Amino acid sequence: MQTLKICDVGLQPDTSHAFHSMLKIVAGRSKAIWQLAEVEHADVLFASSEGDGTTFAAWGASGKPVVLVIDDRSSWPPAPFVLRHPFRVMQLLSVLDDVAELLAASPGRARGDPSRWSGAESLRSLMPQSGNAAWNIARTPLGEEVWLGHGFVRATARTIARLRAGEFELAAFHPTATNPPADALPIATCDFAWYVGLSGPARLAPWLAVDAAYRLRRWPDFGRLGASTGMLELCAMSTVRAWTPAGLVEASRQPPADVHRFLAASSLAGLLVANGSEQVPPSLARGRVQSGWDRFLGGLRRHLGLAA
Amino acid sequence: MSRTETGEFKIVFTGPMGAGKTTAIAAISEVEPVRTEVENTDRVAHAKESTTVGFDFGRITLADGSVVRLYGTPGQVRYRFMWDILGRGAAGVIVLLDAGEPGALVQLDVFVDAFIPHVAHGALVVGVGRTDAPNTPSTDAFAARLDARGLVAPALSAAAREQGGVMARVRTPVSIHGSHSAHGLPA
Numbered sequence: 001m002q003t004l005k006i007c008d009v010g011l012q013p014d015t016s017h018a019f020h021s022m023l024k025i026v027a028g029r030s031k032a033i034w035q036l037a038e039v040e041h042a043d044v045l046f047a048s049s050e051g052d053g054t055t056f057a058a059w060g061a062s063g064k065p066v067v068l069v070i071d072d073r074s075s076w077p078p079a080p081f082v083l084r085h086p087f088r089v090m091q092l093l094s095v096l097d098d099v100a101e102l103l104a105a106s107p108g109r110a111r112g113d114p115s116r117w118s119g120a121e122s123l124r125s126l127m128p129q130s131g132n133a134a135w136n137i138a139r140t141p142l143g144e145e146v147w148l149g150h151g152f153v154r155a156t157a158r159t160i161a162r163l164r165a166g167e168f169e170l171a172a173f174h175p176t177a178t179n180p181p182a183d184a185l186p187i188a189t190c191d192f193a194w195y196v197g198l199s200g201p202a203r204l205a206p207w208l209a210v211d212a213a214y215r216l217r218r219w220p221d222f223g224r225l226g227a228s229t230g231m232l233e234l235c236a237m238s239t240v241r242a243w244t245p246a247g248l249v250e251a252s253r254q255p256p257a258d259v260h261r262f263l264a265a266s267s268l269a270g271l272l273v274a275n276g277s278e279q280v281p282p283s284l285a286r287g288r289v290q291s292g293w294d295r296f297l298g299g300l301r302r303h304l305g306l307a308a
Numbered sequence: 309m310s311r312t313e314t315g316e317f318k319i320v321f322t323g324p325m326g327a328g329k330t331t332a333i334a335a336i337s338e339v340e341p342v343r344t345e346v347e348n349t350d351r352v353a354h355a356k357e358s359t360t361v362g363f364d365f366g367r368i369t370l371a372d373g374s375v376v377r378l379y380g381t382p383g384q385v386r387y388r389f390m391w392d393i394l395g396r397g398a399a400g401v402i403v404l405l406d407a408g409e410p411g412a413l414v415q416l417d418v419f420v421d422a423f424i425p426h427v428a429h430g431a432l433v434v435g436v437g438r439t440d441a442p443n444t445p446s447t448d449a450f451a452a453r454l455d456a457r458g459l460v461a462p463a464l465s466a467a468a469r470e471q472g473g474v475m476a477r478v479r480t481p482v483s484i485h486g487s488h489s490a491h492g493l494p495a
Contacts, residue, residue: 218455221447222480223435223465223473232480236487239460251491 005037010048032100040171119170154184197265202257213242323404325383337366395426400481431481435466
């Protein structure tokens with residue numbers, strides 16, 4: 001059974017309360033498992049027909065379904081999923097099942113996925129001003145809050161731990177007048193950006209070009225960030241020369257998702273150079289490969305757990 | 309040369325006095341490390357009780373029977389002649405620095421200059437300790453220093469001298485070597 005995330009926006013308080021209560025009732029009866037989510041993470045929007053136009057416009061661009069809630073004075077709109085308030089549980093269940101069937105029949109429809117870069121993209125646009133004395137805030141699907149501003153990102157220790165573990169999904173940042181709580185810990189913006197990139201969708205980040213070649217201009221601080229064996233390999237390769245994303249996937253023999261996330265993380269952290277020179281950067285000593293070197297290298301790599 | 313006549317290879321730990329070279333080798337060596345420490349008579353340079361005057365030595369045996377020799381250099385410039393002896397033929401060089409020591413960025417230059425001629429394939433790694441101490445340069449400052457020299461070499465925080473951290477530093481030059489050999493060795 002598929003799990004679908006739904007977000008209600010613009011509903012009157014009594015309608016919203018009824019919707020939340022009914023969602024609990026339909027649990028186990030619907031063709032999908034329904035979870036409440038922030039709008040940035042939702043697969044389905046449950047919205048008042050009188051909701052704000054900005055939300056509808058942004059949602060419409062995503063191509064994801066909307067359940068439109070109209071009041072008893074409105075005429076029936078030309079939309080596929082409509083409920084008239086007040087509605088009953090079985091009406092809600094019927095509409096939600098119709099939506100679930102639609103999404104189940106459209107496996108190519110990237111449920112939630114397109115919007116998952118929204119947090120990273122907003123972070124990317126805000127990073128040049130991250131030192132400003134103003135706060136921006138973003139939320140995770142679990143409702144955790146992350147503040148960006150004053151030269152740092154701040155979040156609770158639990159949130160930072162999840163971030164480091166790669167279990168992180170972030171909605172877009174937006175300005176806020178509130179301050180982070182006293183127990184929010186600082187994390188360097190570039191470190192935060194690195195983890196956000198690694199937590200991203202499996203596909204290439206939208207700001208990276210499939211036909212561009214990229215190389216690292218500087219190594220990440222793996223002493224601070226931690227690194228898998230695969231990540232070390234990708235970094236080492238990307239300091240040797242520039243690669244297209246597909247070229248790096250092929251040469252590294254690593255899963256495309258890992259390579260795409262590495263590129264996103266490097267880019268967000270400001271370490272990636274686009275269309276870099278294919279030449280090796282000014283290097284250290286120009287040593288020759290010694291006889292037997294490959295055997296040594298293979299052995300050492302196996303010993304250290306670096307062998308593919 | 310990267311490989312000695314006996315078929316063994318070396319990775320060199322270097323850096324100024326008190327940076328943790330002896331400790332790092334002891335953390336990962338599979339044999340009791342050989343040490344050449346004597347009483348430290350240069351308390352101006354560092355307050356530690358003893359210091360290496362010859363070299364430290366440890367060893368890792370690989371799965372295929374190959375042996376990697378781990379060498380630690382003396383930190384004081386007056387023993388520079390040992391740097392050249394130990395650096396010759398190194399498969400990788402790990403420069404350890406203490407960000408809390410005055411002039412740590414200058415020390416970076418000193419040791420990079422000294423070991424660049426010995427490092428094949430650009431396998432040089434900088435490990436920086438105590439970057440979280442107040443008023444100390446960050447790891448980024450060391451990375452920027454490498455950038456300014458046109459070197460794309462990793463500068464890694466090295467807060468811990470535990471086995472995992474040291475091994476991580478050893479893994480990095482190995483990855484660099486592998487990539488340079490497979491994908492574009494500098495001519």
